[in-house]
Amino acid sequence: MTMPLTSVTKDAAKLTLTVVGDYPVPQQRLWDAFADPRQLERFWGPPTWPATFTRHDLRVGGRAEYFLSGQNGEMWSGSWKFTAVNPISSFEAHDGEDNAEDENMPSAMKFTFDATPTGSRLTIVTRFSSVEAMELAIPGMEEGLRAAMPQLDAVLAERGASAAHA
Template identity: 70%
Template sequence: MPITAVTKDPENLTLTVVADFPVPQQRLWEAWTDPRQLERFWGPPFAPATFTHHDFTVGGRAEYFLTLADGQKWSGSWRFTAINPIDSFEASDGDDNAEDENLPAAIKFHFEATPTGSRMISINSFESLEAMEETLPGMEEGLRAALPQLDALLTEDKD
């Protein structure tokens, strides 16, 4: 399992997730910045993601939807606020995510090399304690289901 730590910090309204992968930092970065690769792991297996727009530039947007088991679609988006190639990127929750007001207001992804490969650290910031408490159970379940898909993608033979 790639997730090595999940830290809930109600005082700072954050959820931090740490995951380790047996690949170089550059490879991990590429998976997070390529929409076709993101589609293979962003949504959990029971709600796969489809990215319809992905402008990975500061001020650009990523737009996606998750397809639920009953065929319904849940839309989401990010607005990229900072990009530091291969090391980090930050995004704010898209304005059109009104379907779920409790989503994190901002998310920061950090990538670093480790002795055995690379590490991803995501820090999700919430607007309120209520939003955080309501979102965390489903969000943690989704991450625990989605990130093993990233692990499988990263370790595929790239022939």
């Protein structure tokens, strides 16, 4: 099993957390995993907190709404408000918790999908509103991403062969 997360970089000066992952699939296939809520919910939450997307309107001004379910019935809701969408190459969104804007939540996230010689690269840059917000959010986010993102490998592998010939 390969570890797709190539790097997780914190930059306090720029108030960003950058996550990079490399995948042995075409750029379109990687994009499709994020554009399709049924695929996205299989890897967006950590294994112990699976995600369910109740809305996924991937267009400028559209929203995605989801919740993570804990093993003891706990629920945590989140949302993205899409501010830019460039099919197969990138999308940007404002992050919200409990489907409302929260000052301590990351202010913006940019997901970039690039073709590489071996497949494709996903870069997620999360921008925070302040150092305090960053320090509050990063430990949980980083742990969650490190737990959740390896699940993307399985999702991509599953339909990788058929998607490549579509």
